[in-house]
Amino acid sequence: MLALVAGAAAPAGAAEIDDLRNAVTSARAAADAATQRYTDAENHVEALGIEIESLQREIATNRERVAELKAITRDRAVEAYKRRGVDVAGFSFTEPLLRIRREKLLQQTNARDDAAMGKLEVLNESLADHEQQVHDLREQARAARDRLAEEQTDLEAQLRASQQALAAFEERLRQEEAARQERERALLAAQRASTARNYSGAYVATGLVCPIRGPVSFVDSWGAPRATTGSHQGVDLMNPRGTPNVAVVSGRAEMRTGGTSGLGVWLYGDDGTLYYYFHLEAYEGAPRHVQQGEVVGYTGNTGDASGGATHTHFEIHPGGGPAVNPYPTVVAIC
Numbered sequence: 466m467l468a469l470v471a472g473a474a475a476p477a478g479a480a481e482i483d484d485l486r487n488a489v490t491s492a493r494a495a496a497d498a499a500t501q502r503y504t505d506a507e508n509h510v511e512a513l514g515i516e517i518e519s520l521q522r523e524i525a526t527n528r529e530r531v532a533e534l535k536a537i538t539r540d541r542a543v544e545a546y547k548r549r550g551v552d553v554a555g556f557s558f559t560e561p562l563l564r565i566r567r568e569k570l571l572q573q574t575n576a577r578d579d580a581a582m583g584k585l586e587v588l589n590e591s592l593a594d595h596e597q598q599v600h601d602l603r604e605q606a607r608a609a610r611d612r613l614a615e616e617q618t619d620l621e622a623q624l625r626a627s628q629q630a631l632a633a634f635e636e637r638l639r640q641e642e643a644a645r646q647e648r649e650r651a652l653l654a655a656q657r658a659s660t661a662r663n664y665s666g667a668y669v670a671t672g673l674v675c676p677i678r679g680p681v682s683f684v685d686s687w688g689a690p691r692a693t694t695g696s697h698q699g700v701d702l703m704n705p706r707g708t709p710n711v712a713v714v715s716g717r718a719e720m721r722t723g724g725t726s727g728l729g730v731w732l733y734g735d736d737g738t739l740y741y742y743f744h745l746e747a748y749e750g751a752p753r754h755v756q757q758g759e760v761v762g763y764t765g766n767t768g769d770a771s772g773g774a775t776h777t778h779f780e781i782h783p784g785g786g787p788a789v790n791p792y793p794t795v796v797a798i799c
Contacts, residue, residue, distance in 0.1 A: 482638070485631040492624035499617045649682060649703075667793040668783060670738060672714065674758055675799040676779050679708040683799070687790040693725050693769055698788040699741065699780035700795050706775040708764040710742050712755045713798075720748045720762075726778070727768025730761045739785045743778035744770040 662685060675681070681704045689697040712718065716734040723729060726743035732755075733739055746765025755761060766775045781791040 482631070482634055485627065485634055488627040489624070489631055492620065492627045495620045495623070499620050664793045668781075668789040669797060670713075670736075670781060670783075670794045672736070673794065673798050674711065674713055675795070676710055676713050676740075676742065677702050677704050677708060677764070677777060677799065678711050678760070679704055681708075681799055683792070683795060685790070685792040687792055699743075699778045700791045702777045702779055702795070702799070703774060704764050704776065706746055706764055706766070709749070709760045710745065710762045710764060710777055712757055712759050712761055713740055714738070715755060715757045716740075717753075718755045718761050719752045723768065725769045727770065728762065728765065729768075732761065733785070737784055739782040741778070741780035741782070743780075744768050744776060746775070 681702050683700050683702050686697050686701060687699075691697050710730070712732055714732070714734040714736050716732050716736075719731045719733070721729050721731060723743075726741070728745040728748060730742040730745065730748070731739065732742070742762060744765055744767050745762040746767065748762045749760045764775050764777050766773055770776065770778070779791055779795065780788045781794060782788050
């Protein structure tokens with residue numbers, strides 16, 4: 466009955482919670498992808514804006530240079546006009562050679578001015594093209610941002626919904642587990658009441674600690690029929706898989722593997738008593754001398770308990786002899 470209670474609906478729950486977790490992961494990935502698309506669109510427009518600012522600065526610099534050249538040209542022309550016929554450094558501008566030189570100088574200045582104006586015109590055209598391109602891209606980006614914002618809102622809503630579904634399912638599992646444990650406690654209480662025995666004069670070991678470090682439940686099943694051993698020679702301590710099993714006393718721990726016991730620990734106590742831990746999931750460490758309370762293994766369902774509920778079959782053999790009913794001892798320490 467305990468095995469049926471412990472194992473009810475576990476596979477279906479595990480599959481459902483995996484699906485919900487996968488849904489959360491997929492929703493988060495889709496939202497992240499939408500955010501990346503939105504960011505890429507923003508970055509592209511911003512990069513073009515930076516390029517336009519650079520062109521505008523270059524155009525401003527060239528306009529200043531053109532203005533300077535125009536001023537120089539104008540000043541030189543005025544000065545040449547004022548000095549016509551005046552001897553400069555022993556020469557007269559009215560002389561043909563000096564007039565030719567003056568005209569050549571003006572032509573060179575005008576050529577530089579024309580080149581600067583030409584460059585300015587090219588830059589203005591380039592700027593106009595870029596401004597139009599950015600204007601178009603900004604319009605496209607505005608529409609894309611609106612579309613991506615709606616998409617992101619929808620995806621974030623899906624992510625929230627999947628997270629809420631996962632949280633609700635986990636809460637349902639928690640409540641179902643609490644209810645299962647309550648039913649198990651009620652069942653154990655009923656079994657104990659129905660199988661009440663008189664333990665007066667029964668063997669009770671003293672100075673021990675509980676062999677299970679964690680939640681545990683058990684009933685007195687001493688002497689119950691068993692196909693492999695004839696009768697049950699211990700107590701089944703029901704507890705979750707992987708729960709630590711500890712040495713009830715200090716002593717020498719040996720790890721053995723058997724057909725019915727599965728992974729087992731034989732604890733030869735310093736008190737002269739032999740203690741068995743059967744059906745373990747795994748050992749803790751190698752054979753050694755252990756102190757009381759030291760972990761020796763972990764609860765499982767190996768051996769002839771395979772496929773059933775996880776538990777530790779615990780036996781007590783005073784003086785290393787025949788087993789005695791461990792229930793009176795365990796009920797006092799667990």
